[in-house]
Amino acid sequence: MNTIFGPVHSRRFGVSLGIDLSASTKQCNFDCLYCELAPLPAITHQHDITPVETILADLTQALTQHPNIDVITLTANGEPTMYPYLDQLVDAINILKADKKTLILSNSASLSDEKVFNTLLKLDQVKLSLDAATTDIFHKIDRPAEGIDIATIIQAIDRFSHIFTGKLFIEILFVRGVNDTAQEVCALNQALMRFKCDRIDIGTIDRPPAYAVSGLDFQELYTISQSFDPSLPIHIVSRTHATATPSSYSTDEILTTLDKRPLTQEDIEALFDENSKKRLQTLISEDKITHIERSNVLFYLPKQNTQRKRLKSTVTT
Numbered sequence: 040m041n042t043i044f045g046p047v048h049s050r051r052f053g054v055s056l057g058i059d060l061s062a063s064t065k066q067c068n069f070d071c072l073y074c075e076l077a078p079l080p081a082i083t084h085q086h087d088i089t090p091v092e093t094i095l096a097d098l099t100q101a102l103t104q105h106p107n108i109d110v111i112t113l114t115a116n117g118e119p120t121m122y123p124y125l126d127q128l129v130d131a132i133n134i135l136k137a138d139k140k141t142l143i144l145s146n147s148a149s150l151s152d153e154k155v156f157n158t159l160l161k162l163d164q165v166k167l168s169l170d171a172a173t174t175d176i177f178h179k180i181d182r183p184a185e186g187i188d189i190a191t192i193i194q195a196i197d198r199f200s201h202i203f204t205g206k207l208f209i210e211i212l213f214v215r216g217v218n219d220t221a222q223e224v225c226a227l228n229q230a231l232m233r234f235k236c237d238r239i240d241i242g243t244i245d246r247p248p249a250y251a252v253s254g255l256d257f258q259e260l261y262t263i264s265q266s267f268d269p270s271l272p273i274h275i276v277s278r279t280h281a282t283a284t285p286s287s288y289s290t291d292e293i294l295t296t297l298d299k300r301p302l303t304q305e306d307i308e309a310l311f312d313e314n315s316k317k318r319l320q321t322l323i324s325e326d327k328i329t330h331i332e333r334s335n336v337l338f339y340l341p342k343q344n345t346q347r348k349r350l351k352s353t354v355t356t
């Protein structure tokens with residue numbers, strides 16, 4: 040079985056070649072309600088293990104066929120950090136990769152394992168999921184294997200975020216009636232305020248889920264995004280924008296809205312009607328609104344905020 044897929048074009052990460060570290064079957068330490076794979080009880084160890092040599096041979100061939108990719112993404116039908124030879128594989132990819140970046144998409148469950156923690160430090164980019172911050176909701180939404188604890192995960196992400204020198208992304212997936220309550224968003228906000236990360240992607244279900252649950256519409260996701268502390272680099276992922284209805288915003292409303300929550304071009308397309316977009320353009324030409332770049336995503340915000348709230352960002356005027 041070929042362990043490589045793609046190239047896949049992602050607006051968030053660029054053109055990516057994926058490595059599936061569980062190519063033949065689902066192997067995961069979670070059994071998430073929203074998983075796009077078939078439901079299966081969570082397990083703690085992989086039993087179907089692809090040899091490192093096989094993956095490296097597949098990758099070498101794929102890189103010859105697709106030399107212009109941006110990123111090599113470690114993923115799995117399940118959780119990629121469960122692959123027992125991950126450290127050996129990452130070392131070999133770091134020799135092979137030349138100018139390509141490396142990325143892993145992880146559910147964060149194994150980050151408290153020192154070996155996994157140290158392996159992930161060797162990557163260029165890491166995306167960690169965090170769907171809940173309280174024990175009850177964590178068990179409800181992610182249905183982890185026995186012994187996996189959310190407080191330990193949050194502590195590990197916190198520590199990792201302050202040591203890792205690459206780009207760190209956090210992803211939260213919201214499920215209607217499960218982790219979208221004010222209390223859970225408040226608990227998530229408290230956890231996120233501890234982390235040092237480049238971007239926080241919030242999204243919802245957009246593919247048939249493993250269990251009978253449903254996602255939020257764009258307005259609901261947007262309302263949730265406003266409940267987070269304005270200093271957090273929240274990005275609503277693009278596929279959810281299709282359900283939005285554009286509205287009229289006055290000049291003052293645009294300034295207040297962007298003060299509370301910087302918006303991406305996609306948010307603006309989804310939220311603003313044509314006249315509101317013209318008002319925004321006027322504010323940009325008057326130098327009252329500017330934009331900052333956070334890992335391939337542009338955010339619009341009042342110019343004064345770049346000094347007041349976002350000193351760490353690269354400001355583009």
Ligand code: SF4
Nearest residue numbers: 067069071074117146
């Ligand atoms: S962590 Fe990913 S693969 Fe595992 S159950 Fe959740 S959504 Fe599915």
